[in-house]
Amino acid sequence: MIKEQIKPAILIFLVLTVITGIIYPIFVTGISKALFPKEVGGSLIYRDGKAVGSSLIGQPFDDPKYLWGRISATSPAQYNASSSSGSNIGPSNPALIDEVKGRIKALQAADPGNKAPIPVDLVTSSASGLDPHISLAAAYYQVSRISKHRGIAESAVKDIIHKNTTGRFLGLIGEPVVNVLKVNLDLDSYKK
Amino acid sequence: MSWNDLIQSVIFLGVLLLLVKPLGTYMARVYEGKPAGLNVWLGPLENGIYRLSGAHPEQEMSWKTYTAAVMLFNIIGLIVVYGLQRFQAHLPLNPMSMPAVSPDLSFNTAVSFATNTNWQSYGGETTLSYLTQMLGLTVQNFVSAATGMAVLIAFIRGFIRKQAGTIGNFWVDLVRSTLYILIPLSLILALLLVSQGVVQTFKPSAKTALLQTTKDADGKPVTEQVLALGPAASQIAIKQLGTNGGGFFNVNSAHPFENPTPLSNFLEVISILAISAALCYTFGYMVRDKRQGWALLAAMLIIFIPCLWICVHFEQIGNPAFDHLGIDQKAAAFQPGGNMEGKEARFGIANSAIWATATTAASNGSVNSMHDSYMPLGGLIPMWLMQLGEVIFGGVGSGLYGMLAFVIVAVFIAGLMIGRTPEYLGKKIESYEMKMAALILLIPHMCVLIGTALAVVLPKAKAAIFNPGIHGFSEVLYAFSSAGNNNGSAFAGLGTNTFFYNIALGLAMFFSRYWLVIPTLAIAGSLCRKKIVPASQGTLPTHTPLFIVFLVMVVLIVGALTFFPALALGPIVEHLMLHAGQ
Incomplete structure (x- = not known):
């Protein structure tokens, strides 16, 4: 029961880390820099x-x-x-x-x-x-x-x-x- | 309360209520797997995540498997956040060369962010690298919120399903919460915040000259100002929406780079309550009786509105100790007046007190003013809202499942009073559900009271108190009320970055999150196995004003009886002494 969940737990954690921890902030930074160059800094x-x-x-x-x-x-x-x-x-x-x-x-x-x-x-x-x-x-x-x-x-x-x-x-x-x-x-x- | 205070409060509540139906409907459709508008783009991504990770979205879970998945996922998060802090000195994206964080502080911060509390023993700009903030804290901001929402949805399924053995699939609920709800809303909010001046950059701090040179504490001249920067907007957006509350900077949303204008403040404070309020509607939608959702929202508002009024009122009156010093504290066209110690000029009294009430009603805990400097009764409100168990809106997901535990207790008491078998939404409430609901109510109280009692007895813990006299006790009570209910705001004078507080508050946060998740899912598992009893003449309707008021009374009596003695020793005595001129 628990064993079957270990693999998805680790992999989903990794995927969500990449999406929310890397892609999301970089994406926001990129758009912000283009739209609001003065404010970002x-x-x-x-x-x-x-x-x-x-x-x-x-x-x-x-x-x-x-x-x-x-x-x-x-x-x-x-x-x-x-x-x-x-x-x-x-x-x-x-x-x-x-x-x-x-x-x-x-x-x-x-x-x-x-x-x-x-x-x-x-x-x-x-x-x-x-x-x-x-x-x-x-x-x-x-x-x-x-x-x-x-x-x-x-x-x-x-x-x-x-x-x-x-x-x-x-x-x-x-x-x-x-x-x-x-x-x-x-x-x-x-x-x- | 001045006209200005009143108008701003009404606009705030009005806009919040307008969001409830559209956002609530959208979330219900997401969780029910119906097309919700973003499926064209996000559908393939969602399926890709399941394929990549080997999760089987069509495989339903029993409550025990669901709980195991929740715990596994959260423990992985805990370990990763802990590790990132311990090794940040050796990892990239550390332009300010932050050293490794101490073990007890790392433990505290890891628990704090995994449990959706976001208590800050650390100072953001002085402790953590950009990498730790992004990969550790921002990620937990998303997934801890999504965990709370997933558990709520599983709990709701307990009411919907008939004689079923399963309550859904955690991975599906988790991924959908993140992908369809939290990320799109955060993206929009982050960009709006940057437009107001919230910083978003990977560059190190900026340096500028000071117009007038000043001296530091040692008398050395200071000629330049170093401005801490960072990728703040992306984190602030999710910290508000996900009722997290951990600031990018030390002073949280009081920092002009986190919250620069009245508009940014308005967007942020609405975001604090938006999802939790809308989930009431989602609940009504999913149980196919929207009145039930509105009834819970009404109960929350009945407690929230007077609290808001009291907080604004006492802050606007100002400090009686200033009366004879030739200071003008009256609200007028050119000044907000009131108790401005620890408040920002652009927010004045109204926006500071609205925020303080909202952030503690929800288990958000971000602050735009320093609660430690509030008037005794102004500061009592945030403290008491947390002590009620974070069920007045509460955390995303967790607030509503907490409130539903109170509903179970309320229908049980009502059932005893009128001599009928208690039931809610057609499900019989029996001793097993009552035992679990009682655990959900009592565990946070235990964490708060035992923690506070320990801290005021141990000499080392007492040494951390900043303000003298009675207010010092309030600081400790506030800290444990905050950690023991997963809020995260503080009477920040208390120096909690010590071994005792890091561990004690860390444990309080841990127990009051996971020890509630387990009985909540246990109730869901038990309810979903039951038949749905058709409503009869003997059924107590749970959407009527009578039941709403009854529910409010249960929440208030439990909260008041448990905490009145402690509050009387703290803020109430301080108020009386201050007004007696002592």
Whole structure:
């Protein structure tokens, strides 16, 4: 009874391994490469022929003249895109309050006059540690600081933010978000 | 729940329900061997596989032979995945030069993927070579899902057949599930995902400059970013469709290269439940009484929808500990608000909580947010959905055969209450079926509770806890609830890549998969030998609202009674303390 099944078990396993483990991924890779050449390799952004980042992966910013993103819990450095990680800090963990207070302090030190309530996504860690986005509220919160440090009009900063904002899919699904790296690249190349 | 949360939840459920009938019909036709649309291309391939492997598709199997075939096939898978990890350093397609994986971690990962759990003790981009991911994990993603579907179909045959000695041919059910259902759907989904930005390449990691240099933990400057890549889309497609859930990257579907946009997220979360939901219809179609299939789906939704609401609700309220810190947690036009710790901005609260509920209702276990950072009651929902036995949609195949075990228990209890011989779909339910159904219900509970109890007593296991206080207990309870019900998601702070957890969770996954497959097939073998009793006035109808509610109560009471004490010690106490400001 069992003996008769050994041969088909091994052979079907081998055939399905070839089909699902070799042919299937290679087939998907081939078609994807032809249809979506930019996306398959990580949606890299090029400036003057040099890769300056990916539009899907965030980068760390703490200079007051840049837009800041989410807190990243990757190690050994923030936004380590070869070792994604969330903070996994629980809601009642004192470390959570420390993390949040630390970020509030840094934000206020960079922009002492700003007394507006801070949007929650700006003081919490992302799930991946690589979140490329923040909410519009979190971006607006930083407009006055960036404008002051760069000496450009607030409206110009807002324009750049809006240019790099993606709305909900069909106006319904997901959340509207601002791409932090793209905003900062545009800020750097902005001519007064 | 804000309007935004509500609209997104309704769209999600609506699209899911629209898929049930077409996909369910298609699958039923595949399993019944009727033309289903793809036979012209896949028929010759299917026959070729049988000829090449010496399987005889026309030869029917008794339940014992069927079980033997399932076990043999799965053990081969286990050994191969184990071997690939141990020897990956010497095998090709290892551009990042990953070393061999340790024996206990290899065991854990092998069991994890063979059992359709996909618990991740490993970190994808830091542990496994591309070859291991493809030949080991992607293959198991397909065949473990196909195994679950095959066992379900054999189980359904137990209800259809009259005085028969056989329940089908495992090789046929396995090959058809893979070839006609899982591969075509995965191909479409993978390409859609790549269009959104999911990576799919065999090249090693990409390097780019950082716009602003930063410092690492030792204070050394970091000037470039290394982007881990890989053939991710092809694996992610099947990991969602097959309720597997093991991520290509460490943070699973929260990683922007696995799940870059709201659209990719929507496609993935629909895929998590699509096959399991549609199999209810397949069941109704095959037993020639579609009302029976809709009744089971209704029972699942009656539990699912309130759970979804509760999870979204508590995450949207946010953390009371932030109240006096000058933080804006309210949902508004420009921000999702709520508890954003461990969540991605593009998903906000609605899409994170919908995902968390769906992935634990199904035994998928992929995550797009970190469940460990959920509010206590927001995190209770995923944990409890797993503890219910993964029968609210559940794994592909396994969810429905688990639910059918609950149906057997429910008609038995109902039979006792009204004093009639219990029967379901014309088959008498007798003591043998009840004994087996009881095993199916109790084995996962045993794995969860014994495992948790051991882990909180052993000092070495306690050392793996990350969050202090009560939340640490929740981490352990979650881990065993996940492994003991073949889910695979985690309160990921718990450092489970230790000898104790790798072995203990590995055994929990093994028992709760195979120790359920065997009694399930035993019931099928016993049922198919019985006559079909024609329905009479004394027959309890099993498609009515009354029976649906009765079934829901049985599921809830079994789940609640077993786990309430543990949940009270974990998330419920944490919730009360957090709101009391302690």
